[in-house]
Amino acid sequence: MLIPRRSLLTGLIAVPAAGAAGALLVGTPAAAAPAAIDRTAFKLRRRAGAYAAAIAGLDAALPNVTVQQVLDDGNRVATRLTASEGAALVTNFAAGFRFESGDVGTAEWMPQGITTSSDALDSGVYEDRKAVLVSWYSTAVDGEKGVRVSFVNRTDPLAPRYRHVLLVEPYTSGGVHSFRPINVHAGGIAWYGHHLYVVDTNRGLRIFDLNHLWQTSTTSSTTCGRQSDGSYQAFGYKYVLPQSLAYDQVGTGGLVFSFISLDRSTSPDSILIGEYGNPGTGTRLARWGVDYTDRELVHDSGSTTDATASWAYRVDVTSMQGALSLNGKYFLSTSDGDANDGDLATWTPGGSVVMHYDTLPIGCEDLTYRPSVDELWTVTEYAGRRVAISVKAGAF
Numbered sequence: 001m002l003i004p005r006r007s008l009l010t011g012l013i014a015v016p017a018a019g020a021a022g023a024l025l026v027g028t029p030a031a032a033a034p035a036a037i038d039r040t041a042f043k044l045r046r047r048a049g050a051y052a053a054a055i056a057g058l059d060a061a062l063p064n065v066t067v068q069q070v071l072d073d074g075n076r077v078a079t080r081l082t083a084s085e086g087a088a089l090v091t092n093f094a095a096g097f098r099f100e101s102g103d104v105g106t107a108e109w110m111p112q113g114i115t116t117s118s119d120a121l122d123s124g125v126y127e128d129r130k131a132v133l134v135s136w137y138s139t140a141v142d143g144e145k146g147v148r149v150s151f152v153n154r155t156d157p158l159a160p161r162y163r164h165v166l167l168v169e170p171y172t173s174g175g176v177h178s179f180r181p182i183n184v185h186a187g188g189i190a191w192y193g194h195h196l197y198v199v200d201t202n203r204g205l206r207i208f209d210l211n212h213l214w215q216t217s218t219t220s221s222t223t224c225g226r227q228s229d230g231s232y233q234a235f236g237y238k239y240v241l242p243q244s245l246a247y248d249q250v251g252t253g254g255l256v257f258s259f260i261s262l263d264r265s266t267s268p269d270s271i272l273i274g275e276y277g278n279p280g281t282g283t284r285l286a287r288w289g290v291d292y293t294d295r296e297l298v299h300d301s302g303s304t305t306d307a308t309a310s311w312a313y314r315v316d317v318t319s320m321q322g323a324l325s326l327n328g329k330y331f332l333s334t335s336d337g338d339a340n341d342g343d344l345a346t347w348t349p350g351g352s353v354v355m356h357y358d359t360l361p362i363g364c365e366d367l368t369y370r371p372s373v374d375e376l377w378t379v380t381e382y383a384g385r386r387v388a389i390s391v392k393a394g395a396f
Contacts, residue, residue: 034315034347042286042309043251044204044297051244054170055212057177058242062214062232068127070213070239071153074161076100078152081389089389091359092396094375096389097152097160104386109136109148111365111386113189113198114379118370119262120191130155132388134379135186135198136164145224145235146181147198149189152388166237167198167208168224178226179242181235182206188259188322188366190271193295196241197271199257202249207296209244216240247297247307255286259366261324263287268298270310272325274332280318285330287311317345317353322367322378331376331393333364338382346396356396361389369393 078097086093098104099111113135118124120131132152138145145166152162167186168179182198184206190197196208220227221236234240249255258276262269268289277283286309289298297307315332321342322333332345332353342360347353363382370377375390 034313034349034353036349037284037312037314038253039286039309039312041251041253042255042312043249043253044247044288044307045250046245046296046299046305046307047248048245050172051170051242054172054177054179055209055242055244057172058170058179058214058232059212061177062216065213065215065239066127067131067151067210067213068129070151070163070165071127071129071131071155073238074151074153074163075238076103076150076162076164078160078162080158080160081387086389089361089387090391091356092392094373094390094392095157096377096387097154098387099150099162103150105383107383108139108145110139110381111136111150111379112185112187112381113259113366114377114388115189115191115196115262115366115368116370116377117191118372119368120193122264124370124372126191128155129153130157132160132377133189133191133196134388135167135189137184137186138181143183144181146183147186148237149196149241163239164237165213165239165241166224166234168234168240168242170242176226178232179224179240181224182243187257187276188261188273190260190262190368192262192269192271192290193292195244195295197260199260199273200246201257203246204249204257205247205260206243207245207247208241210241212242212244214240214242245296250306251308253284253286253312255284258320259322261322261367261369262290263325264371265325265327268292271297272323274320274323276320278319280316280320283315283317283320285313285315285323287325313349315347315353321365324367324369324376326369326371326393331367331396333360333367333378335364336362338363342378344391344396359391359396361385361387 081096117126256275341358342364363380376393377390
């Protein structure tokens, strides 16, 4: 979607930001200023259904593999971005890579969400590997193939390799265990322990269990699930990752689950969810605590299913594509169509939003953070320009 840059300032009053090089301090009329809102309007309810039985059946029917095995089985080559290439795309470039040419140019898939092994574990290493995961949604009208996730092995940042894994929903029908594609936008993902959180735009969250990765047959690029010959296909993808549970939206807030990030600077750890909106009037952020012992949401006192947001804010930022918080400071990626650089907004509750214009690449999306190297990562969606790239968060 092509959005004129000045639309970011619709209804806003812009004044120079003292001491913020390359930035504008954006003040808003009092009625539209960022403000805390009722967090109790945002409630999620755990749903596991019959997933456990279906997963157990498929565990027995299919070869199980580990995350390390998938990462070490990369069949695509990503290209590390040089310092000059990165500097041409972002301000305060840190690191990044370009996807293989077939993925850069495809019209069948669009990248959206990004997370890393620094989200998965505080050490930044998962099964002895450093990794970046990127979600892509199928652009078919019916979302035919659903969502795939690139498992990028970046243990050696000079030679990243990757493989796509198909996300699937397991089910049992007539006593037969099978799976089907997940038809969601997957605008944001967050890796936490053995769980991969994926936003489901209007419904809430879907969670996938990395302890259950299956190898499938690759003889058919047009079918998915168990076939009449007993084989399990996944549109030609070698590996699938199953959904193990969901958190459905049951509150009255009607939050749009556009993107997600993990925040390890809170206690407990938490996830931050936000809304895309153009114009941005009314766009909101909400936070839920997560339990490091089972890697699920922190449930309300006395409940084994319900989780109410611990924090919520109305921010009124146009075209937000990602949001991340770190020690109370918020970083918001905003897009500006397929011909203009993206922008980074920074904000601390109680203060005004600072816009850092043209600091992110064209088509910037979800955000994630690697604390050990102070890298704020995003991924770009438009064909011909697809990269995963990071900037130094501390420079903003």
